[in-house]
Structure formats: structure tokens, C-alpha cells
Amino acid sequence: MSARLQLTGRAGPVWGLHLAVLGVLLAGAWLLPAYHHGVLARVMVMAVFAMGYNLMFGYTGLLSLGHAMFFAAGMYGTGLVLKFWGLGVAPAFGLGVLAAGLLALAVGLLALRTVGVGFMIVTLMFSQTLYLVILYFGAITRGDEGFALARELRRLGGLDLSQPLARYLLAWGLFALVLLGTLALVRAPAGRVLVAIRENEERARMLGHDTWAHKLAVVVASGTISGAAGAAYGVLFGYVGASFAEVPYSIFPLLWVLLGGAGTVLGPFVGALFMFYLVDLSSAMTDAWMLVVGVALLLLTLFAPRGLLGSLRARLWRDLP
Amino acid sequence: MEFGPHLVLAILEGLVQASVLTLTALGLSLVFGVMRVVNVAHGEFFMLGAVIAWWVTQALGGPPALGFVAALLLAPLAVGLLAAAADWLVLRRVEYDPERTIVATIGLLYIIQQGVLMTYGPDAHPVAPPFNHRLAIPWFEMTEAGVEFYFPWGLSTTSYKLFVIAAAALAGLVLWRVMARSTLGLVLRATQADAQTAQAFGVPVERVYALVFGIGAALAALGAVLVVPIRQAHYLMGGDPLLMSFIVVIIGGLGSLRGTVLAALMIGMADGVISVFFSPTLARILATGLVAMVLVWRPQGLFGRAPA
Numbered sequence: 071m072s073a074r075l076q077l078t079g080r081a082g083p084v085w086g087l088h089l090a091v092l093g094v095l096l097a098g099a100w101l102l103p104a105y106h107h108g109v110l111a112r113v114m115v116m117a118v119f120a121m122g123y124n125l126m127f128g129y130t131g132l133l134s135l136g137h138a139m140f141f142a143a144g145m146y147g148t149g150l151v152l153k154f155w156g157l158g159v160a161p162a163f164g165l166g167v168l169a170a171g172l173l174a175l176a177v178g179l180l181a182l183r184t185v186g187v188g189f190m191i192v193t194l195m196f197s198q199t200l201y202l203v204i205l206y207f208g209a210i211t212r213g214d215e216g217f218a219l220a221r222e223l224r225r226l227g228g229l230d231l232s233q234p235l236a237r238y239l240l241a242w243g244l245f246a247l248v249l250l251g252t253l254a255l256v257r258a259p260a261g262r263v264l265v266a267i268r269e270n271e272e273r274a275r276m277l278g279h280d281t282w283a284h285k286l287a288v289v290v291a292s293g294t295i296s297g298a299a300g301a302a303y304g305v306l307f308g309y310v311g312a313s314f315a316e317v318p319y320s321i322f323p324l325l326w327v328l329l330g331g332a333g334t335v336l337g338p339f340v341g342a343l344f345m346f347y348l349v350d351l352s353s354a355m356t357d358a359w360m361l362v363v364g365v366a367l368l369l370l371t372l373f374a375p376r377g378l379l380g381s382l383r384a385r386l387w388r389d390l391p
Numbered sequence: 392m393e394f395g396p397h398l399v400l401a402i403l404e405g406l407v408q409a410s411v412l413t414l415t416a417l418g419l420s421l422v423f424g425v426m427r428v429v430n431v432a433h434g435e436f437f438m439l440g441a442v443i444a445w446w447v448t449q450a451l452g453g454p455p456a457l458g459f460v461a462a463l464l465l466a467p468l469a470v471g472l473l474a475a476a477a478d479w480l481v482l483r484r485v486e487y488d489p490e491r492t493i494v495a496t497i498g499l500l501y502i503i504q505q506g507v508l509m510t511y512g513p514d515a516h517p518v519a520p521p522f523n524h525r526l527a528i529p530w531f532e533m534t535e536a537g538v539e540f541y542f543p544w545g546l547s548t549t550s551y552k553l554f555v556i557a558a559a560a561l562a563g564l565v566l567w568r569v570m571a572r573s574t575l576g577l578v579l580r581a582t583q584a585d586a587q588t589a590q591a592f593g594v595p596v597e598r599v600y601a602l603v604f605g606i607g608a609a610l611a612a613l614g615a616v617l618v619v620p621i622r623q624a625h626y627l628m629g630g631d632p633l634l635m636s637f638i639v640v641i642i643g644g645l646g647s648l649r650g651t652v653l654a655a656l657m658i659g660m661a662d663g664v665i666s667v668f669f670s671p672t673l674a675r676i677l678a679t680g681l682v683a684m685v686l687v688w689r690p691q692g693l694f695g696r697a698p699a
Contacts, residue, residue: 364505
């Protein structure tokens with residue numbers, strides 16, 4: 071027991087920190103000025119996407135270059151069900167997340183047969199295939215242009231999801247759920263096995279862990295969470311478009327996770343927040359957001375491969391999960 | 392519509408695509424083979440080649456042939472130098488770690504794209520071909536008097552397109568000759584086989600890597616200069632060649648130059664022919680899906696050998 075506690079750090083400060091962050095964000099729902107209110111709701115949804123990505127890349131060491139497909143599967147699964155079947159938000163959201171989870175299962179079963187560069191390219195190709203399929207069925211999906219979800223479709227019970235407060239609170243709820251779920255997972259024995267696979271898969275297998283089952287499970291979890299982010303984005307912001315299935319949306323979660331710190335629970339949120347405001351502030355001076363992203367990626371790989379929270383962990387707080 | 396003459400036309404179009412694709416994919420394959428890293432910015436080097444070709448022809452003026460020849464020499468050289476510099480400043484410092492290299496080259500991709508967007512602008516610009524004669528495609532018909540040749544109406548290619556095919560074949564031969572018969576090729580192959588042993592024998596591996604990265608980018612730029620009189624130069628034109636080169640290099644077997652050429656011819660032709668008769672999007676869906684499957688079941692590629 072004491073050995074495990076040592077591995078994962080004392081529970082009090084760790085849970086305290088994460089609950090405090092959630093508390094501050096919740097208070098923001100009533101305290102933030104309108105503009106930042108909107109930005110933060112978006113950042114929280116994107117942070118969910120990045121946390122899903124982080125499970126695979128940060129904790130298990132599986133670098134996917136195709137996570138846009140899970141985001142898009144959740145988004146289109148929900149959006150198309152809402153638009154054509156009119157089932158209501160909750161069932162549509164559930165079906166969208168289910169679609170992303172099933173896609174992740176299929177992709178995991180195939181892609182996990184490869185490793186390293188092969189895995190990156192296979193995920194990239196599958197993602198590109200989904201993007202092209204969305205374009206090919208343009209009659210249903212409206213292709214590049216995408217479609218807006220009408221306001222009357224986006225009602226949950228008596229709640230109008232296009233209202234800023236409802237939108238913020240729902241984004242916060244999903245964010246809190248995934249954040250605490252990730253924290254619980256990485257502090258549980260299963261989470262330690264994932265880190266063991268990242269560090270040395272051969273040795274983890276020798277210790278008797280079923281690495282294949284762990285990797286498949288983490289791909290499904292990661293895809294499902296990313297799909298939930300996509301589904302939430304579609305419902306909360308009322309737009310479904312093929313650009314969310316394109317390569318940049320596979321790169322963004324990688325960037326956010328690297329920036330915040332791969333393999334840290336709060337890192338994806340910190341990275342997404344930092345990047346959103348960086349692009350936002352720089353767009354006041356220049357519209358060259360790609361330059362900002364490119365330079366950020368280069369500087370990160372050169373000087374801070376561990377990211378913001380990763381460096382913090384190395385220097386100050388070794389137990390930060 | 393007669394099937395025969397259209398098939399000839401489709402094959403010619405396919406060959407033009409295949410030859411440009413061969414050059415671009417050879418660059419990617421060379422970099423992967425020798426350095427064991429994936430260059431995600433490869434498509435942007437292609438795009439830079441096309442854009443520099445436009446700049447050179449604009450700056451020189453005069454007859455199109457003069458500007459084109461200058462571009463054919465200058466664009467690959469400039470792009471190659473830029474890539475070698477990027478290798479020296481960035482990739483060398485991340486020690487060619489495969490994953491960090493991918494992230495770094497994604498960064499390069501965005502920087503190059505934005506740089507071109509800010510200087511060259513969002514519009515597409517054409518480059519005039521050095522010569523462009525319309526050549527009608529002949530077809531034959533069996534009549535009672537024997538075989539009779541005629542020119543089906545409306546079907547033609549241009550002398551420039553034939554030149555592209557010839558030039559790409561020539562460049563490929565030169566590369567093969569260098570790799571197989573020269574001292575430089577020997578050094579490259581030694582580095583590919585075992586970088587550490589090569590270094591122990593006095594090969595300056597770091598400089599070889601910079602050179603290879605430069606040559607790889609220059610090959611992409613060369614392909615772009617050849618294609619830019621047919622298709623216009625645009626700052627987003629790099630995505631497609633990158634994806635297609637990836638496909639070719641994987642199918643051909645990562646790091647095998649011969650496999651790359653075979654796969655490029657096969658896929659370029661198939662893409663060209665299918666696009667003439669069916670929807671290009673459908674062709675792409677089939678191609679990307681199939682490639683992913685090839686990697687899943689034969690990680691060494693169709694023509695590659697399984698690792699010993």
C-alpha cells in the first residue's frame with residue numbers, strides 16, 4: 071500500500087489542486103466578461119479533446135496523427151442524427167459518442183498492428199479517408215461548407231443550449247467529468263500499466279501485463295473522449311463542418327498536449343488555454359496564426375519537449391499527476 | 392466517345408502525373424531511407440519549388456524558355472539549401488528522434504505555408520511553358536483497304552507534357568546513377584546501412600544528413616517546377632503531393648528507391664486513369680484506405696523486404 075502511495079503521490083494535495091481548478095472555472099461562469107466567457111467555454115471543450123488525445127500520446131506513448139477522425143465522428147454522428155432524425159440532444163449526443171467509440175475500436179484493432187512511424191501514418195490515412203468520405207457524401211453532409219444546427223434543435227429539457235450560461239456550464243460539466251476521470255485512471259493501477267507500456271512495452275509484458283488489451287482499451291477510451299468533445303462542440307456551438315475532420319484538427323491536440331505537458335492531467339487544458347490566447351492576441355497584430363503555431367511547435371521540440379507542466383513537475387512538484 | 396483513343400489520352404495524363412509523383416516521392420523516400428525520419432514538410436518544399444519558379448520567371452521576363460530554364464536550375468537549388476539549413480538548425484538538434492522530427496517538420500510546414508501566404512499571396516499564378524505545341528493523338532481503324540490512321544476530333548496532348556515525362560525519367564536515371572556508381576552514392580548507402588559504423592569509417596554523418604535532406608527537398612522542388620506550367624502555383628498546393636508521396640513511399644516499401652519508382656508509376660497511372668473515367672474523390676478514398684490496409688498487413692510495403 072505504501073509503495074503505491076509513493077508512486078502516485080499523496081492524494082490530498084493532488085485532488086485539492088484539480089478540484090480548485092474546477093472551482094475557479096465554475097465561478098468563471100458568472101464572473102467572466104462576455105468575450106472571455108465564450109472563449110473559455112470553447113477552450114474547455116477543446117481541452118476535453120486534448121485530454122482524450124493525452125491518454126494515448128502522453129500516458130501510453132501512442133502518437134496518433136489522425137485524432138480529427140474521432141472528433142469528427144462524434145460531431146457528425148450527433149449533428150446528422152439531430153438534423154435528420156430529430157431525436158433530441160441527449161440521444162443524439164449518445165449516438166455520436168458511440169459512433170466515435172466504435173470507430174476507435176475498429177481503428178485500434180487495425181492500427182495497433184503497427185508501431186512507431188507506421189502507427190502515425192496509418193492513423194493519418196484513416197483520418198484522411200474519413201475526411202474524403204465526408205466530402206464524397208456531400209449531399210448529406212454538405213461537404214466543405216458544413217451545416218448549422220438550428221437553435222430549436224439544440225434544447226436539452228427546458229435548457230436552450232445556445233445561451234452562453236447553459237453552454238458554459240455544460241462545457242464545464244463535460245470538462246470536469248473527463249478531468250476527474252483521467253485523474254482517477256492515471257492514479258489507478260491500470261494507469262500505471264499505461265505508463266509502463268510507454269516507458270518499455272517489452273518489460274511491461276514480461277511483468278505479466280496484457281499490453282495489447284491495455285493499448286486497445288486506451289485507444290477506445292481516447293477516441294470516445296475525443297468524440298464526446300466533437301459531439302459537444304457541434305451541439306454547443308451549433309456548427310458541423312468538414313474542416314474539423316482535416317489534418318490541422320489532428321495536429322492541434324498534439325500541439326496543446328505538448329505545450330501543456332504530455333502525461334500530465336492538467337497539461338492539455340493549460341496548453342489549449344495558452345494556445346487559444348496566443349493565437350487570439352497575435353491575431354490582433356497579424357493574421358498569421360499558422361506562423362504562431364509553427365514557431366510554437368519548433369520552439370517546443372527544441373527547448374521544452376516536456377511542456378509547461380512537464381517542466382514544472384521536473385523542477386518543483388514531482389508528484390504532479 | 393470511343394474507348395480506345397480516350398484510354399490513350401488517360402494513360403498519357405497518368406504518365407505525366409506519375410513522373411512528377413516519382414520525383415517527389417523519391418525525395419521523401421531518400422530522406423526516410425538514409426535518415427529514418429519522416430519529413431511532413433515535404434509537400435511544402437514542393438510548393439516552394441513552384442512558387443520560386445514563378446518568382447524567377449517574373450523577375451527575369453524575356454521569352455518563357457529563358458525564365459523556365461533558370462527556374463529549373465534555381466528553384467531546386469534554393470529549396471535544397473533552405474531544407475539543408477532547416478536540417479542543420481532544427482533536426483540535428485532534436486537528434487533525429489522520429490517523433491520529435493515529425494512535430495518539428497509540422498512546425499516547418501506551418502511556417503513555410505504562412506511565409507508564402509504573406510509574401511506570395513493567396514492567389515494562384517500560372518507559369519508559361521517554354522514550348523507548348525498541340526499534338527493530336529492518332530488512332531487507327533481497320534478498313535477493307537488495311538489499317539488507316541486518323542486523328543479523332545478534340546483529343547490532344549502537348550509537347551510540353553511529353554517533355555515532363557522525359558525530364559522526370561532523366562532525373563530519375565541521374566539519381567540512380569549517382570546512388571549506384573558514385574562515391575557520394577557509396578557514402579549515402581553506407582550511412583543508410585549503418586550510420587554509426589559509417590561514422591567510425593570517417594563519414595561525416597551529420598553533413599551527409601543535411602545533404603540528403605537538401606537533395607530530398609530539391610527533388611520535390613524539381614517535380615514542382617516541371618508541373619507548374621500545367622498546374623498553377625498556389626500556397627496550398629503542397630498537401631496533395633505530400634499525401635500521394637506518403638502513399639507511394641509506403642506501398643513501395645519505406646526506404647526502397649526501386650520500390651518507390653515502381654509504386655509511383657503504378658499509383659500515378661491508376662490515379663490519372665481512374666480520375667478520367669470516375670470521380671477523383673472516390674479514387675482518393677480507395678487509395679488512402681488501401682494504403683492504410685497495406686501498412687497494417689505488410690508493414691514493409693508491397694515491394695519491401697521484411698526486416699531480418
